[in-house]
Amino acid sequence: MIVRQDTAATSPARSHPGYLAAALVFAIGMAGTTLPTPLYGLYQEQIGFSELMVTVVFAVYAVAVITVLVLAGDFSDTLGRRPVLLCAMALSAASAGCFLLEDGLPLLFAGRVLSGGAAGLLSGAATAAVLELAGPGQQGRAGFAATAANMGGLGCGPLLSGVLAQYTSRPLDWPFWTHLGLVAVAAAVAWSLPETVDRPRPRPPLRPQGVRVPAEVKGVFAPAALAAFAGFSLLGLFTAVAPSFAARNLGVTNHAVAGAIVFTVFAASTLGQSLTRRIGAPRALPAGCGVLVVGLALVASSLLAKSPALLVAGAVCGGIGQGLAFRAALTLVGDAAPAEHRGGTISAFFVVAYVGISLPVVGVGALAVTVDLRTAGLVFAGCVALIAAGAGAYTALRPAKAPASGG
CATH class of the missing domain: 1.20.1250.20 (MFS general substrate transporter like domains)
Incomplete structure (x- = not known):
């Protein structure tokens, strides 16, 4: 989902392949938001809840995304893209941790809320980072890279967890351990990305947009x-x-x-x-x-x-x-x-x-x-x-x- 923002960003001084690296971070973060999709039936068997509760567990994710979009959708314009990307990776890792420690509905809800927070931050900051890291003449490709990272990441989450759930001995654990490893890679990549926002000094107060x-x-x-x-x-x-x-x-x-x-x-x-x-x-x-x-x-x-x-x-x-x-x-x-x-x-x-x-x-x-x-x-x-x-x-x-x- 491409969010066009008015930012204080400055384009990199030279053509930089970093837009593909930023797209990788985006894709890994979004994959975590759909990772539980093929697993809800297993959670139903394990915990025992109705189809209505499955949809409610899913819906709290959307509520969290909306809340973050409203309250913090433009924070990367002030703080910079890289800190917000790292915060999103931290929320994604915490979400995976909730699912790994899950012993009932409360941690399922917590995991989905944290996942929604990560998606809300990524929607704006990651898209902006991908576009801003593109060199001259690369804007069209960068725009599609952001689109592909977003929707492709959302699609890869169920595919990854479905395969691991079907063909490993611990179907409710391996998907999230695997994603934690991917998040660690994404965090390292995000840390290495050049910052594209000229952060003002002193920094203005953060206010919900x-x-x-x-x-x-x-x-x-x-x-x-x-x-x-x-x-x-x-x-x-x-x-x-x-x-x-x-x-x-x-x-x-x-x-x-x-x-x-x-x-x-x-x-x-x-x-x-x-x-x-x-x-x-x-x-x-x-x-x-x-x-x-x-x-x-x-x-x-x-x-x-x-x-x-x-x-x-x-x-x-x-x-x-x-x-x-x-x-x-x-x-x-x-x-x-x-x-x-x-x-x-x-x-x-x-x-x-x-x-x-x-x-x-x-x-x-x-x-x-x-x-x-x-x-x-x-x-x-x-x-x-x-x-x-x-x-x-x-x-x-x-x-x-x-x-x-x-x-």
């Missing part, structure tokens, strides 16, 4: 934010309950396969985001919403037909649509926002997106208590498809136009 949608952005913001809400709802579904869907309704009990299915939606999202620039944001937003609707229809069909192949097709199609719509929406909102309010406007956009990744999924868990998980999934797919279709139709009929100045 808050969120704000200026009047001149509201026409673009509403449909863009709804598209992000719908797309992130799909990501939340796959990250929180897709392994349960696959196991209970499709007969997929292999943790590695479940992790690979979740990886597919994030890999497809990365592909979709890479296509947005070619299509152009005003056209990519409605197109992405349309593809997302098709993906949701395939997910619903997989539940009706009990077909793993249709679920994978839904992950691919829905992920591409989410990626197209998300990057287009973020581009349009960022370009329309006045420079002096861009940080708060982008934070508001991400607040809506992260509400989308959590609230509908909790609704699925709550509905699954009274009906079966399959029916809850069908209701979810229908509701989110309506939101995506509405946002897509609105932007197709009233295409947004970014200011010539770029905001």
Whole structure:
């Protein structure tokens, strides 16, 4: 998720390969946030809790991300990128520690909160670091590196933990020990990165930036934010309950396969985001919403037909649509926002997106208590498809136009 910030950053004096190193740090940090995805079924067996509680455990992560975005989303502009990256790595390590020491729900909740804090810090600081460490002529590649690190990292987390859970003797330990090792590598890399922010002396006090949608952005913001809400709802579904869907309704009990299915939606999202620039944001937003609707229809069909192949097709199609719509929406909102309010406007956009990744999924868990998980999934797919279709139709009929100045 690319956050465009107005920073006090200065570009490196020479072309520097550090943007790829910063992308590696970003990817490792984001992988930790989705590491528990294929493991929730094992935690259910071990601790004994409902599908609703699975979605609540997942949702506290999103609440933590939103809180950090609102309170500390621009702290790296003052403190520097490197200290914030190191803080994010510390939170990621602490999250892994909570899961390793887990003996009940409290530490699961603590681990997810710490993981959300890490993701909230990384969303802005790591993206800015990747872009700022790019040399002349490397901005396009650096932008895609940030996108790939974010979504690719989110996808690699379930893939890694699924394989380790399936093929090692301690399925709830090895994923987090492995991630702790990767975090140590990422922290060392982050420490070695050149600082790109000229930190003022004396340092101004750190204050929460808050969120704000200026009047001149509201026409673009509403449909863009709804598209992000719908797309992130799909990501939340796959990250929180897709392994349960696959196991209970499709007969997929292999943790590695479940992790690979979740990886597919994030890999497809990365592909979709890479296509947005070619299509152009005003056209990519409605197109992405349309593809997302098709993906949701395939997910619903997989539940009706009990077909793993249709679920994978839904992950691919829905992920591409989410990626197209998300990057287009973020581009349009960022370009329309006045420079002096861009940080708060982008934070508001991400607040809506992260509400989308959590609230509908909790609704699925709550509905699954009274009906079966399959029916809850069908209701979810229908509701989110309506939101995506509405946002897509609105932007197709009233295409947004970014200011010539770029905001």
